[in-house]
Amino acid sequence: MTTPCRLPVHWAVALAGMMLSAMALANDAHVLRYAAAHEATAQPLEIYGALDNDLMAPLLADFHARYPDIELTYRNLTTLTLYRRFLAEDEASADVVMSSAMPWQYQLANRGHAQALTTSAARQWPQASRWRHELFGFTFEPVVIVYRRDALEGATPPDSHETLLRLLTNERQRLKGRVVTYDPWRSGAGYTYATEDAHMSPRYWELVAALGGVEAALADTTGEMLDGLADGRYAVGYNLLGSYARDFVADHPQLEMVIPSDYALVTQRLVLIPKRARHPEAAKRFVDYLLSRQGQQVIRDKTPLGAVHTALQGEGTARDLRKTLGGAIHPIAIDPSLLATLDTLKRHSLLERWQREYTRLSESGP
Amino acid sequence: MSPSVNSPSLYRRLLIWLLVPMLALGTLMLIQAYLASRDTADRAFDRLLESASLSIAEQVKRQQGQLWMDLPPAALKMLASNAEERVFYALYDAHDNFISGNAELPRIDDGQGNMRFTNIQWHDMSLRLGVRRSQLEGWRDRQPFEVRVAHTREGREALTQTLFQGSMLRLIAMAILAIGVVLLGVRMALMPLTQLRRAIRARDPRTLAPLDLTLPRELAELRETLNDLLARMRRVRANQERFIGDASHQLRTPLAGLSARAELALRQDDPRAWHDALGVMRGSADKTARLASQLLSLTRLNNPESMPEARDIDLCDIARQAVRDALTSCHRAGIDLGVETPSHAVIQHAVQWQLAEALANLIDNASRYGASRITVRVGEAPTRLEVEDNGPGIPEAQRLLVLRPFHRGMEGGQGSGLGLAIVDGITRAHAARLTLVPARPNAEPPGLRVRLHFTEESTP
Numbered sequence: 059m060t061t062p063c064r065l066p067v068h069w070a071v072a073l074a075g076m077m078l079s080a081m082a083l084a085n086d087a088h089v090l091r092y093a094a095a096h097e098a099t100a101q102p103l104e105i106y107g108a109l110d111n112d113l114m115a116p117l118l119a120d121f122h123a124r125y126p127d128i129e130l131t132y133r134n135l136t137t138l139t140l141y142r143r144f145l146a147e148d149e150a151s152a153d154v155v156m157s158s159a160m161p162w163q164y165q166l167a168n169r170g171h172a173q174a175l176t177t178s179a180a181r182q183w184p185q186a187s188r189w190r191h192e193l194f195g196f197t198f199e200p201v202v203i204v205y206r207r208d209a210l211e212g213a214t215p216p217d218s219h220e221t222l223l224r225l226l227t228n229e230r231q232r233l234k235g236r237v238v239t240y241d242p243w244r245s246g247a248g249y250t251y252a253t254e255d256a257h258m259s260p261r262y263w264e265l266v267a268a269l270g271g272v273e274a275a276l277a278d279t280t281g282e283m284l285d286g287l288a289d290g291r292y293a294v295g296y297n298l299l300g301s302y303a304r305d306f307v308a309d310h311p312q313l314e315m316v317i318p319s320d321y322a323l324v325t326q327r328l329v330l331i332p333k334r335a336r337h338p339e340a341a342k343r344f345v346d347y348l349l350s351r352q353g354q355q356v357i358r359d360k361t362p363l364g365a366v367h368t369a370l371q372g373e374g375t376a377r378d379l380r381k382t383l384g385g386a387i388h389p390i391a392i393d394p395s396l397l398a399t400l401d402t403l404k405r406h407s408l409l410e411r412w413q414r415e416y417t418r419l420s421e422s423g424p
Numbered sequence: 425m426s427p428s429v430n431s432p433s434l435y436r437r438l439l440i441w442l443l444v445p446m447l448a449l450g451t452l453m454l455i456q457a458y459l460a461s462r463d464t465a466d467r468a469f470d471r472l473l474e475s476a477s478l479s480i481a482e483q484v485k486r487q488q489g490q491l492w493m494d495l496p497p498a499a500l501k502m503l504a505s506n507a508e509e510r511v512f513y514a515l516y517d518a519h520d521n522f523i524s525g526n527a528e529l530p531r532i533d534d535g536q537g538n539m540r541f542t543n544i545q546w547h548d549m550s551l552r553l554g555v556r557r558s559q560l561e562g563w564r565d566r567q568p569f570e571v572r573v574a575h576t577r578e579g580r581e582a583l584t585q586t587l588f589q590g591s592m593l594r595l596i597a598m599a600i601l602a603i604g605v606v607l608l609g610v611r612m613a614l615m616p617l618t619q620l621r622r623a624i625r626a627r628d629p630r631t632l633a634p635l636d637l638t639l640p641r642e643l644a645e646l647r648e649t650l651n652d653l654l655a656r657m658r659r660v661r662a663n664q665e666r667f668i669g670d671a672s673h674q675l676r677t678p679l680a681g682l683s684a685r686a687e688l689a690l691r692q693d694d695p696r697a698w699h700d701a702l703g704v705m706r707g708s709a710d711k712t713a714r715l716a717s718q719l720l721s722l723t724r725l726n727n728p729e730s731m732p733e734a735r736d737i738d739l740c741d742i743a744r745q746a747v748r749d750a751l752t753s754c755h756r757a758g759i760d761l762g763v764e765t766p767s768h769a770v771i772q773h774a775v776q777w778q779l780a781e782a783l784a785n786l787i788d789n790a791s792r793y794g795a796s797r798i799t800v801r802v803g804e805a806p807t808r809l810e811v812e813d814n815g816p817g818i819p820e821a822q823r824l825l826v827l828r829p830f831h832r833g834m835e836g837g838q839g840s841g842l843g844l845a846i847v848d849g850i851t852r853a854h855a856a857r858l859t860l861v862p863a864r865p866n867a868e869p870p871g872l873r874v875r876l877h878f879t880e881e882s883t884p
Contacts, residue, residue, distance in 0.1 A: 168510045190508045394504050394511045395497030403524045404495040
């Protein structure tokens, strides 16, 4: 990873591509199919999602077991393809669209492209995890710090933004080139986190400067960062997606995952049913299932995504995280401020500032 | 008369005229309340558009020769209330070029001031659009620009509903109260009418005494009219009673005479005396029969319910017929009876039998009161019937009195005293005028001319 150094003019052209790429771990489109039990009564249902097949499979299998008459097709796309496909009017629409790219999903719903779901599960869904009855956050994934135990021997391991800043400042020489974080220029998720971080505290810019000071590497995906941490290239990773990191860290004993205790951003996958959905009945059944206790239980037990349902508890659930972290938990709000993230000028302003802070220490430093 | 179901009720009419306008007014007030609620909600929510656009406009700068802004997320949050409106914003430069935003919003051309609002339909959505005109406050250039913000109407509608429901409840309460007051008021206002009805119903049907009841002015007039009618009925009844008294007296006298004459004849044994007595009794009976038939005519004339059939008739025919009918008896009494008619027919709309009756009575009267020459005359312009005689005439002072039943112009005369009364009744029934004048004012005896003038409106 090299330090990005682009002219502002360029990214106005390449904007959409840069923003939307790399939200999902797998870029290549995979398709999962579940045939209906009886061909005659089969109801088709087409789901487009920016979620890896192995994460989706348990959910889809369980759903299919409950509704064997639905002929299920799951298409795994990148968030960019998803968004583009959606807006291409001539394309046949999916019945359900799921994505972790919160601002884009919000933008679609805001433009009136989604239809309302008013089943009892939808009505009881926590207010903070839905917008109108059109957009539902069905996962609860904290943004975390991951570090290698062996690399930080003798230093205080970071458990908050505050201690991370101190670590980066104190161990600047030792950590040079061994810290990794999202590239806000290339990764939509990284940009969203940067916006939220900057919004949370002005001291975030000190942290960016410190990251620049240690010449932190910039990655596109959480997977990339985890791989780098596992093979020892990096000692500390900042702003990784907790849902992926949790299982990975469990498999790699030298790694440690920390949910920052001062504030922990939480991102949610948002699901919507397009107005143009060809099979709205089946789509409503699926989303209702996602929000139901059974669906959420599968999410809790068989995926690392984190259940939102208020009645569920256990590791990784929203209820558990709220209980352990209390006020520090900070889900990214599903409200119009997400639209500000998408503003081109806003994006330019923020990234320019980010770039300035990032290069501050390296230019003036020793 | 019992009040029929179909006859319009005053109570109902009053209620309709009071309640229908009231309901119309209530509906208007409801519409007005709704519009006012919407207006209030719009004004309240327009403040959100105003502050959001202001906070965006404050972030607009000039950078590298272009308009630039650092969009404050709070400004967008401001646009959405609890109703989770869809929000849209856009920045446009002075030449209406889109700079940034999440939707291309139209501009507002009409209106004044820096902040303008309007309702638009945009991609199947009802939006409230607010456009802020502003300009850069730089040292060098003061470039104008527009911040356009819009949101859907859910929040406004919710507030409108809340406000409208409040006013609606108040209005309904007022309407119920008003309807109650109207019902009570109408009942109270119509109370004197019920009093009047009860007072009339409670009266003895034979009483014609005036109503004595304190009533409001409008009904007092009705009471006075009723009392006038009662007074007239009292007079009519007095007349009737007197007439009946007179009639029975008149009938009793000849009957008593008959009875006395028969008794006298029975005491005698001479058949000649019986014969004489029978002759006298027949004359008396004839006279009584004539009296009875005259009474009948008078009753028929005075009966307001009878509606005789009038048609166009020739007065000359009537006059000739009357003369023909009376000719024999006049000839026997040595009276010269003549008729004078124009050579052509004189047509008048009238009841034939009544005119014939009148002429017969007049001829009879003249022959009984000592005339030796009677002329029946038909005149034109004005159309008239005349009977003229050379009898003793009627002194001027008596001329009105003789028209009353049972008044005889001369004591000891042979008439029943009903003839002229009948003629007067017929004249009235034809709306004609009756005049009694001396035939030859300066001669002795002066004679009498009785004339029936038919006027324009002379139809029975």
